[in-house]
Amino acid sequence: MQRTPHxxxxxxxxLRFGVILAAIVVALGGAIYLARxxxxxxxxxxxHAEVADLRSVAGIFRGLATxxxxxxxxxxxxLLIATPIVRVALAGFVFLRNKDWLYVTVACVVLSLLxxxxxxxx
Amino acid sequence: MPxxxxxxxxxxxAAGSFLAGLLxxxxxxxxxxxxxxxxxxxFGIDIRYAIxxxxxxxxxxxxxxxxxxxxxxxxxVRLGMILEVATSVGAIAGAAIAVYAxxxxxxxxxxxxxxxxxxxxFQGAHEEFETHPPxxxxxxxxxxxxxxxxxxxxxRYYVQSFPSGFALMGVxxxxxxxxxxxxGAMKVIAMDRIMKIPFKVSTTTSNxxxxxxxxxxxxxxxxxxxxxxxxxxxxxxxVLAGSMTGARILTRASTPLLRRVFGIxxxxxxxxxxxxxxxxxx
Numbered sequence: 001m002q003r004t005p006h007x008x009x010x011x012x013x014x015l016r017f018g019v020i021l022a023a024i025v026v027a028l029g030g031a032i033y034l035a036r037x038x039x040x041x042x043x044x045x046x047x048h049a050e051v052a053d054l055r056s057v058a059g060i061f062r063g064l065a066t067x068x069x070x071x072x073x074x075x076x077x078x079l080l081i082a083t084p085i086v087r088v089a090l091a092g093f094v095f096l097r098n099k100d101w102l103y104v105t106v107a108c109v110v111l112s113l114l115x116x117x118x119x120x121x122x
Numbered sequence: 123m124p125x126x127x128x129x130x131x132x133x134x135x136a137a138g139s140f141l142a143g144l145l146x147x148x149x150x151x152x153x154x155x156x157x158x159x160x161x162x163x164x165f166g167i168d169i170r171y172a173i174x175x176x177x178x179x180x181x182x183x184x185x186x187x188x189x190x191x192x193x194x195x196x197x198x199v200r201l202g203m204i205l206e207v208a209t210s211v212g213a214i215a216g217a218a219i220a221v222y223a224x225x226x227x228x229x230x231x232x233x234x235x236x237x238x239x240x241x242x243x244f245q246g247a248h249e250e251f252e253t254h255p256p257x258x259x260x261x262x263x264x265x266x267x268x269x270x271x272x273x274x275x276x277x278r279y280y281v282q283s284f285p286s287g288f289a290l291m292g293v294x295x296x297x298x299x300x301x302x303x304x305x306g307a308m309k310v311i312a313m314d315r316i317m318k319i320p321f322k323v324s325t326t327t328s329n330x331x332x333x334x335x336x337x338x339x340x341x342x343x344x345x346x347x348x349x350x351x352x353x354x355x356x357x358x359x360x361v362l363a364g365s366m367t368g369a370r371i372l373t374r375a376s377t378p379l380l381r382r383v384f385g386i387x388x389x390x391x392x393x394x395x396x397x398x399x400x401x402x403x404x
Contacts, residue, residue: 015333029355044168054347
């Protein structure tokens with residue numbers, strides 16, 4: 001196969017870094033959440049949608065300032081969701097460096113679909 | 123259903139998810155598929171929260187594993203990227219439909235997917251077809267044909283029936299978005315059975331695509347409030363730790379007995395899921 005130079009190793013690094021970072025943030029948020037709420041009794045048997053600030057990208061960023069455990073977990077999950085998106089963007093960039101226009105286009109289409117899902121999800 | 127505090131629920135979910143991740147990675151069947159029945163049937167958690175927690179875990183395990191596979195040179199990155207167009211469209215559509223579908227329908231569909239997964243546990247990985255396949259013009263134009271390492275030498279393969287494979291990937295994406303699973307089994311069928319791609323290339327490329335497919339519907343789930351941090355935290359960390367442990371124990375998973383045992387567990391969960399769906403208990 002005509003392999004695109006550096007593509008594999010760069011994608012591998014982004015994926016590994018993203019997952020590790022997300023897991024650390026989620027674990028940290030989890031520790032704060034448990035320290036404060038270990039003996040609460042939550043009701044998950046019936047669905048009541050998450051509070052607004054934990055439901056949007058902007059809200060999650062706003063919530064970071066309050067340093068709540070749940071907010072931090074949600075931020076970690078957002079980092080996790082961002083990992084494959086960054087991976088697609090990076091692949092597009094590597095294709096661009098190699099002037100592989102067909103696959104630059106493919107990467108752009110996938111990227112816009114992902115951003116569409118993240119932004120317009122309602 | 124026993125009442126759990128945050129502490130005990132977190133501990134039980136983390137342990138269960140660890141086991142799911144471990145078995146999923148050892149058997150190659152993926153852990154996501156047992157997470158949702160575990161949460162709904164064992165802990166009485168609403169299926170929408172279960173779907174949200176499962177979806178983010180799927181991103182974690184697939185990205186973690188993909189980072190190793192991509193480096194080994196099995197993953198066909200170009201093929202994966204172009205098929206991600208189909209899975210992303212399917213996933214966004216699936217997540218949009220999931221919001222309006224009733225939980226009974228989701229439960230029944232999930233049961234059917236579990237049954238298929240149980241069935242595949244009893245099918246061994248078959249050997250590659252060793253004929254001289256024709257070189258397809260479309261695949262050649264898209265530069266999808268590739269090579270993969272066999273005993274230290276690079277071996278060529280030629281992608282067949284790309285349009286049918288692309289269409290089936292759309293269906294795989296739809297199921298992923300509807301049910302919050304990776305639908306790796308269907309992705310592998312599309313590549314290995316339809317596009318006639320070597321099994322190892324199919325499984326690693328499928329795994330490479332799962333993160334993107336799941337990320338496409340994750341935004342919709344997030345906005346709809348399906349992603350509950352108190353549940354997603356233990357599930358995501360548990361599955362990730364379990365699947366990493368599994369990968370360390372066995373790098374070359376050829377464990378037919380374990381696959382069969384896990385297949386029986388999945389079949390049992392499928393029956394439970396369908397029963398609960400029919401009785402409207404989800």
